[in-house]
Every structure is written in C-alpha cells, then in structure tokens.
Amino acid sequence: MNKVLIIGGGISGLTVAYWLQKNGLDVTLFEKDMRPGGSIRTEKEEGYLIECGPNSTLDIYKEVDDLCNELGIINEKIFTNSGTKNRYVIRDGRLRPLPTGPFQFLTTDLWSIKGKIRLFGEPFVSKYSGTSDESIADFVRRRAGQEFLDYAIDPFVTGVFAGDPTRLSIKSCFPKMYSLEKEYGSLVKGAMFGRKKKEGPKRKMRLVSFRDGLQTIPDTISKALGDRFIKGCSITSVKRTGDEFEVTSEKNRVSMTFRTNKVVIATPAWVTANIIHPISELAASYLMDIEYIPVAIVFTGFNKKSITRNLDGFGFLIPSKESKLRGYNLLGSIWSSVIFQGRAPEDMVAFTNMLGGARDTEILEYKDPELIDMTLKDLKNILNIEDKPEFIRIIRQPRAIPQYTLGHQERINTIKMELINIPGLYLAGNYINGVSVGHCIAEATKLAKKISTGY
Incomplete structure (x- = not known):
C-alpha cells in the first residue's frame, strides 16, 4: 500500500507531502484551517506586507533551494538589502552594533x-x-x-x-x-579547526525571504498538491488496527474514515499528543511536556519623516538585563522594510515589534491599546520617535515557539523509541530539533526520503 496520510498543513507537513507525491506515493494531507502554512502567515494591508509568524530564514539549507527549484519559485527569493549589515543590541539604553570582525x-x-x-x-x-x-x-x-x-x-x-x-x-x-x-x-x-574539515561549497550566512513573503512556499505547495490538500478538515481520531491505521476526519460536519499503513503527524506537540494518545500514552505524555510561549507582535508603519536616526541594520534586540534595569517591554524590533524590499509604501517604514515570550508569559492578557502604548514608549526611548505610527496591526500568538527546555533531547529520544514499536507512524514539526523554517524544510525532506525508500 503506497497511501500516506499526513495530518497538519504547516511547512513540515506540506514539504513531506510534496516530496512523497513527487516520488509516486498516494498522498492525502489534512489541515483544519482554511489556509496552508501553519505558523507561516503573510498578509497584505494598505501597502504593507505583514509577516504574522516567522519573518525570514537563513539561506544555508540546500533543501530549501531544491524545493524552490522544484516549485518554480527560486527566482522569487529575495535577500537583505544592502546597507543592513548591523545587528543592534541595547546596552545602557543605547543601540550598539554587534561586532562583525576582530577589529x-x-x-x-x-x-x-x-x-x-x-x-x-x-x-x-x-x-x-x-x-x-x-x-x-x-x-x-x-x-x-x-x-x-x-x-x-x-x-x-x-x-x-x-x-x-x-x-x-x-x-x-x-x-x-x-x-x-x-x-x-x-x-x-x-570554529578555527572545524572550518578546515568542512567539505563542499560554503553558503553565505544571509537572511532570505520572498517577494510576496514566506507564505509563497506553502501557497505554492498547496496548489501543487491540488485536491490532495484537504483544508478545513479536522482529524477526530487515529487508531491502530493490526498493521494499519484508521484515521477519522470531519469536514462540514461530515465524517470520513481512511485506512493506511503510513501516517505522518505534522501538528504542534500538544495537538500531536492528543492525536496519538490512544496509540501511545507514553509518547503523548512526553509530547505534552514540551512547552510553548506566547508572543505579541505590534506591527507599526511610520512616516519616514518621523525617523531621525539612520536605520542601517536588521533592527535591535533587548537583553533581559536591560529590560529589568530600564523597564523595557519589547523583546526587540525587526526593521522589516529596511531589511527587505516591498514591505511598506514608498514613504513609510515598517517595524515588526515583539513582546512577551518567556519574559512575560501573561502578555496576551493586555488589551490592544496597552500593547500599543508599551511598544511606542520603548520605540520613543530607543529610537527617539515622537510621532504616532500611521499604521498599526496587532498579532497575538498564544503558542508561538516551542521551548527546548532542559531534558528536551531525552524527551524526544523517548518518543522516538516509542515510535520504533509503531511502524508506519512518523512525527514532524518544529518542536523536534529545530524551529526555523529552513530547518523544518530540511528535516521534512529527509523524512520524505526515509518514507519513500524505507531508510
């Protein structure tokens, strides 16, 4: 039986599905939302391109280029604008660039x-x-x-x-x-001797995105999958019956049951735990132990005339020590329109400002006006911006990023050992061993090869 059912239409599930169908397997992917991409979500509004999840990824993964070449979107890739080499860190209330060389x-x-x-x-x-x-x-x-x-x-x-x-x-x-x-x-x-042992051409450590944002990848994959990508469809149960899995889905209040001997679950850890609990209580319990933290994004658009300093970098990050000393609420600010072209109208500047995380796990309890006030206060203190933004958009992420807390590798190893006893069940996602978009694509590509070839 060459049928593979994939649960979860984030970048990991989509990548696995794409390569499996490319290798001739019968693939069906279920996604409960009406759009593909999971945490990747790009929206356009009033001339702004807003990344509601990850903003970019590092251009260090060959698997990303392989996928983009196959999808025909390699020419849609864009790299950081010239003049944005600086990465700023706040110390003593001032922006200080991270050193880029010995001098x-x-x-x-x-x-x-x-x-x-x-x-x-x-x-x-x-x-x-x-x-x-x-x-x-x-x-x-x-x-x-x-x-x-x-x-x-x-x-x-x-x-x-x-x-x-x-x-x-x-x-x-x-x-x-x-x-x-x-x-x-x-x-x-x-760092010195390791370079000498590396083989193959060296890739530049640079950030990459797409003209229409990161959503370009999941949108293109979902179109390539066609009717094999079933959106708006929830999985209500996964059962093990002999050598097969019985997967029950629900869409528009209509239930359907599928049988297969291969299932890939590419959902967040807590969702995966609920799905596989009937199959392995032990694996489910370890998956539930994986923590996620909330993040609030306040996306702001300022008139360029409001910015008095030279924006010559990626943005800034605020150390936790500075937050405690000076009462900052922001984790940092990405200067989105400075880094990539096409992120704001010509006369405007777009910042993606982040709050919450492990420093303030109650961040989503604040109302929109409070989040805006926190953001503008910090931007005024750090960048001397006196004017109000002309555009504001707030994004709330209750479970934004998985946290690889102490003992994480042991938890993952235990889950993998459990899966050995359940042949045909595979897990994928950013909670396993890498949170970046590029890493997820690379790992999903390897998983697709493993399923296709058997090793």
Missing part, C-alpha cells in the same frame, strides 16, 4: 575590557564534566563569562526562541555549539 570586537563598547579579557580565556576553559543536561546560560557563563551571556547570547536566544537561557538546553537549542566543546574542547578552537 570591531576590540573596539566595541558592547562589552567592557574585563568582559573581553574573559572571552579571550575561552580556549583555556575545561570541558563540561557533568552528566546532566546543561542550560544555555550555564554553558555560556562557564565558557565565556557573564557579560558575553548578558549582551550577546541572551538577546540571541530572545531572537530565536523568545526564551529564557537559564531554562533552555544548550545541547538541543545550539547543538553545533555543544559539539564544538565536545570535539575540540573550546568554541574558538572548534
């Missing part, structure tokens, strides 16, 4: 002389000798010092996970960093 590192005032000396000592720090999972904060503090944690890694974690580095696992969140210490005993040594 900038020596001259930057983002870290003190004492902090730089501590960082220079990183190659001489002993390897971690413990056996328990280590947090990002403990790992970085041990290897590079508190200041580097506060004003480099903490804001970086905010930008990727909107999370708390004291609770997130270094092994799960940043496996390459973890491996450098394991293999070379030092991040600096690993």
Whole structure:
C-alpha cells in the first residue's frame, strides 16, 4: 500500500507531502484551517506586507533551494538589502552594533575590557564534566563569562526562541555549539579547526525571504498538491488496527474514515499528543511536556519623516538585563522594510515589534491599546520617535515557539523509541530539533526520503 496520510498543513507537513507525491506515493494531507502554512502567515494591508509568524530564514539549507527549484519559485527569493549589515543590541539604553570582525570586537563598547579579557580565556576553559543536561546560560557563563551571556547570547536566544537561557538546553537549542566543546574542547578552537574539515561549497550566512513573503512556499505547495490538500478538515481520531491505521476526519460536519499503513503527524506537540494518545500514552505524555510561549507582535508603519536616526541594520534586540534595569517591554524590533524590499509604501517604514515570550508569559492578557502604548514608549526611548505610527496591526500568538527546555533531547529520544514499536507512524514539526523554517524544510525532506525508500 503506497497511501500516506499526513495530518497538519504547516511547512513540515506540506514539504513531506510534496516530496512523497513527487516520488509516486498516494498522498492525502489534512489541515483544519482554511489556509496552508501553519505558523507561516503573510498578509497584505494598505501597502504593507505583514509577516504574522516567522519573518525570514537563513539561506544555508540546500533543501530549501531544491524545493524552490522544484516549485518554480527560486527566482522569487529575495535577500537583505544592502546597507543592513548591523545587528543592534541595547546596552545602557543605547543601540550598539554587534561586532562583525576582530577589529570591531576590540573596539566595541558592547562589552567592557574585563568582559573581553574573559572571552579571550575561552580556549583555556575545561570541558563540561557533568552528566546532566546543561542550560544555555550555564554553558555560556562557564565558557565565556557573564557579560558575553548578558549582551550577546541572551538577546540571541530572545531572537530565536523568545526564551529564557537559564531554562533552555544548550545541547538541543545550539547543538553545533555543544559539539564544538565536545570535539575540540573550546568554541574558538572548534570554529578555527572545524572550518578546515568542512567539505563542499560554503553558503553565505544571509537572511532570505520572498517577494510576496514566506507564505509563497506553502501557497505554492498547496496548489501543487491540488485536491490532495484537504483544508478545513479536522482529524477526530487515529487508531491502530493490526498493521494499519484508521484515521477519522470531519469536514462540514461530515465524517470520513481512511485506512493506511503510513501516517505522518505534522501538528504542534500538544495537538500531536492528543492525536496519538490512544496509540501511545507514553509518547503523548512526553509530547505534552514540551512547552510553548506566547508572543505579541505590534506591527507599526511610520512616516519616514518621523525617523531621525539612520536605520542601517536588521533592527535591535533587548537583553533581559536591560529590560529589568530600564523597564523595557519589547523583546526587540525587526526593521522589516529596511531589511527587505516591498514591505511598506514608498514613504513609510515598517517595524515588526515583539513582546512577551518567556519574559512575560501573561502578555496576551493586555488589551490592544496597552500593547500599543508599551511598544511606542520603548520605540520613543530607543529610537527617539515622537510621532504616532500611521499604521498599526496587532498579532497575538498564544503558542508561538516551542521551548527546548532542559531534558528536551531525552524527551524526544523517548518518543522516538516509542515510535520504533509503531511502524508506519512518523512525527514532524518544529518542536523536534529545530524551529526555523529552513530547518523544518530540511528535516521534512529527509523524512520524505526515509518514507519513500524505507531508510
């Protein structure tokens, strides 16, 4: 039987479905919403292009290019505008660019002389000798010092996970960093000698999106799938009957039951837990342990005349230490129309401002006017913007980003061991081992190959 049922029309489920049907398998994908993409959602309003989920992805995954070539959208890719090389971090209430090279590192005032000396000592720090999972904060503090944690890694974690580095696992969140210490005993040594071992052409570390936003990928895949993509359809149960799965769906109050020997569940962890609970209570319980955090986005459009400083970067991130010292509410701000073309009308500037995350898990309790006031107050203090925005859009994400907390890899390993006893059941999604769009596409591509070939 070559029939595969896929539950969940986010980027992972869509990618698996596309490659499976390309390889000749009979695919049906069920999505409860009326649109494809899951957390990817691009909307256009009054000349603005608004990313309601992820804004971009890193152009480091060959699998993304392979998919885009197959879909015929490779020429729709756009890269960051010239003149946006700076990434700003707030320190002492001021925007300070992250250093991009050795000279900038020596001259930057983002870290003190004492902090730089501590960082220079990183190659001489002993390897971690413990056996328990280590947090990002403990790992970085041990290897590079508190200041580097506060004003480099903490804001970086905010930008990727909107999370708390004291609770997130270094092994799960940043496996390459973890491996450098394991293999070379030092991040600096690993960065130096690891480059020599890499094979193949080096890809530029740059951000990428599409002219019409990230929604371009899921929209194009759903069109390619045609009637094999069933939207507005909920899965009410998945049962194991012998060597087959019995999947019951409901659309427009009409139930249908399908039988297959292969099921891919590409829904968020808590949804997946509810679906597979009748099949594996143990796997379901571990899936329910995976935390998600809320994020509020206040998208603002200002007249260019309101901006007095030069916007020469990607935006800024606010370290948690600065938030505590100065009462900032923002996690950071992405200068959307500065980074990519076509994100705002010609005479306007678009910012994607983020609040909440692990720093304020009650963020969605605030009403719209309160979220707007918080945002404008911080933008005024940081960018000296006195005028009101001419356009505002608020997006609320109750469960925005999965958190790879301590013990995450062990939880995932336990789930994988359970799946060995349930042949034909596969899981996919950003809660497993990578939250970015590019990583999800890469992992889904590998999963499709595994299902198609059997290994």
